[in-house]
Amino acid sequence: MRYMITPCANGCKRGRMLRLIFPLPMLTQLEKVYEPQRFEPAWARWWIDNGIFKASAKNTGRTFSIVIPPPNVTGVLHMGHMLNHTEHDVVVRWHRMRGFNVLWLPGTDHAGIATQMVVERQLVTEGLTRQQLGREEFEKRVWKWKCESGNTIKKQMIQLGASCDWSRERFTLDPGLSLAVRETFVRLYEKGLIYRGEYMVNWCPRCFTAISDLETVHEETQGYLWHIAYPVIGTDRTLVVATTRPETMLGDTAVAIHPDDERYKDLHGKKVLLPLMNREIPIILDAMADPKFGTGVVKVTPAHDLNDFEAGRRHNLACIKVIGEDAKMTSAAGSYAQLDRFEARNEIIADLKAQDLLVGTEDHRLPLGRCQRCRTPIEPLVSKQWFVKTKPLAEPAIRVVEDGRIQLIPEHWSKTYFEWMYNIRDWCISRQLWWGHRIPAWHCHVCGQVTVTREEPAQCAHCQSTRIEQDPDVLDTWFSSGLWPFSTLGWPEQTEDLATFYPTSLLITGFDILFFWVARMIMLGLECMGDVPFRVVYLHTMVRDAEGQKMSKTKGNVIDPLEVTEKYGTDAVRMALMRGASPGTDISIGVDNIESARAFANKLWNASRLIFMKMESSGVDSWAASPAANVPLPEALPESLIIPLEDKWIFSRLNRCADAVNRSIETYRFHEAAQTLWHFVWHEFCDWYLELKKLRFEENSGINTHWRNLLTVYESALRLLHPLMPFITEELWQRITDGSPDRPQSLALAPYPQYQAGSSDSKAEFEMEILQSIVTAARELRADMKIDPKATMDGVLVVREKAQAMIGEMHTGIERLSGAKLEVLATADGVEGVKRGFPEFDLIIRVSAAQAEAQRSRIQKEVDQVEKVISSSERQLADEKFLSRAPQHVVDTIKEKLAGYRAQLQKLRESLNDSH
């Protein structure tokens, strides 16, 4: 037993914890079925306890740094996180194994509104409100909650194998990060990039705070366009306005018409009587009124509509707030005061009807802004808030993407980014919440001025009064997230970490927070650090279910990562995700995908089981070579003269595999890396290589060479696979290493196999292909002719020159894998039986005439197919235009291939004639 379950040494009350007694270099036989639950938690712990993932601030070598998109402390891990974390971990482990000084910095976000809502909901169950509790008590309460449940995400990440440096874990409300927030705020304020003022903001009456434009979601909604008649004073005419929000009319301070609108020219300079309120308001001339829309007359409510607010400024109109922060009508709404805004709407419509002033109603689809958090319809209202002036920050942020100092992947996101950046509007950063970074501004009760400083001031900077009070508001969560890539490294202090790891190398995140987060980090990074926060942004898309549907609780199609990792193993879920993770497309994940990934893990497990069993019976107890960064050259190995074909072949394939995988990960083509490894391990290493090696061990000759080569390849494969499937590979790797001090402590620290020029062996690959074709041909014949699977077939093999030596060496293997006793002859003359002909060999199986017949239809089909290809190639080679315009190498290739097809056709025809 290598694992022991012991009570947690530090007296943790949670009961027993898995602890690992390790390392114990030990090669024992594996259980028959792969049970990841038995070793995954132990390795997760072990990696951390042994500091495998610690970055060094002093390291002067190549550095790779990445910060996690901090999950909400309120959060519970979902599939999107798991995808994100797996992508991070693959890239991070890959770099670490390539010898980089790697930092993956983890942490969480205080998530202002979201967290506050969670705790408030808790309070409701106790019959309390935060107001009853008071600000200080409430904050304590949130902190308490944060400390209790805030570690969930961390534990879950550890369980997923995320190779973060937990010693550098950060939280957006940490003292250091709060310092960074304050520093940034003061700097921006001093540069005039932060200002306070009364403007139209998006107000959520349920969350009771202003929110930014990005936090409102627009939704097409079916509504009405009401036509309301406003009597024109001094005439018997009326002006008919069209509105979607009649309740705001109580706050109208003008109606607007287009100056050139002929219909109303005679009314210029007149006034109308605002119905229900009996207030006289002017008719103003403004281009905001589109003569083609509705009636061409717009009511102007500066307090409740952005356009109207601006029109109000242009025309110096009063701003009458008729809807309050609680979404109820204010006292300015006269008899409607205290009504909810939607109730008021109904009453107003009824009252207008009664007075015959409602002259029309038409259906109208309109976009309705809702609060991102609680879906409550947003109330645009005028309010005194803090804003960031974004244009000056956006300009350099646009430039760095334009000139490639930051690269967005997939590249097409740049356009979306530019689009938003060019049209950026000022950012409302104050929130009327209690959970977050308090705004470092103090209001003076005496002179009314504001003091903004880094340190808490004792007196007003303007009148020296001590009657000052800190602004009650907190900052938008994204303000602190925007500083994440450098605030986490110690800024504004000039720390070693900051010098070593900023700018970070890469950011991996979802496109859904491109504006919320990525854009703001770029702006604030450039502003505060004078350099980009990261060089590459890889944006992945959404995780969907097997049918490509968005996962949602209401649809019931959510896959819980913890459930499935528990059931199928973390490695399996990681692999399933990676196989689907191609840049730019959504990832569909169903249980099927995860099951097949588990099958892959099980395959690797059982291949290892085979290897370990054979090692034991051969008296080999560990793998003795040190891992090398390069895929080894078989020629460089001792006893090179007797390297068997399967070894030359597998080394060559391993080399190509390493090449492909390295290039795939480098370009974030995770699906490609996964695919390549899957194919190599399963269909090359297991299906062919191990099958051939099993026979070698039976033969029991040259056993040391076989072992050395096999273990070298196997060990390299584990290393290649490690970033994707860290647990199973570590578990297996530790079992074959002998624990000597020159060996890395963990597979996570072993060098990642690199392509080595000259290590590919085309001759071996060619010969192996021939071998595979012979075996496959024999199996096809057996299946087609329904020959007893257990019967040894009797046959003849005629091999042409290039492959003859191979047949000599591999004869036993070919016979065993094809299940046929094969006589090797120089020609096939006079041999009776079913024949499969190939350019490199003929395979003839002796069968009865009845069995042979089954072969004919399939060969005929192939003949038809090849004939078609030949005729199309011939047509092309006869085409003058093609010959004159296509490049020579294309013409040559076709000529070559045509020759091949012809040979193939001839062979097929022979088979057809001979098979009787």
Next chain:
RNA sequence: GGUCGCUUAGCUCAGUUGGUUAGAGCGUCUGCUUCACACGCAGAAGGCCAGUGGUUCGAGUCCACUAGCGACCACCA
């Protein structure tokens, strides 16, 4: 309203600069309890690459349009 993306086997998707029998996994069918693995082995079937037109010697790949789906942005009453 603006922008972007997608449409390839029954399903989910690959297919890097255009180059000639279009690939994988799952599913389906046939046969195998072969001493690593039935989470397996061996074999097979299955696709006028959404449609139309264009560029080209050559198009799943480039261009235009059409249809369907999806996402993001958005202050027109």
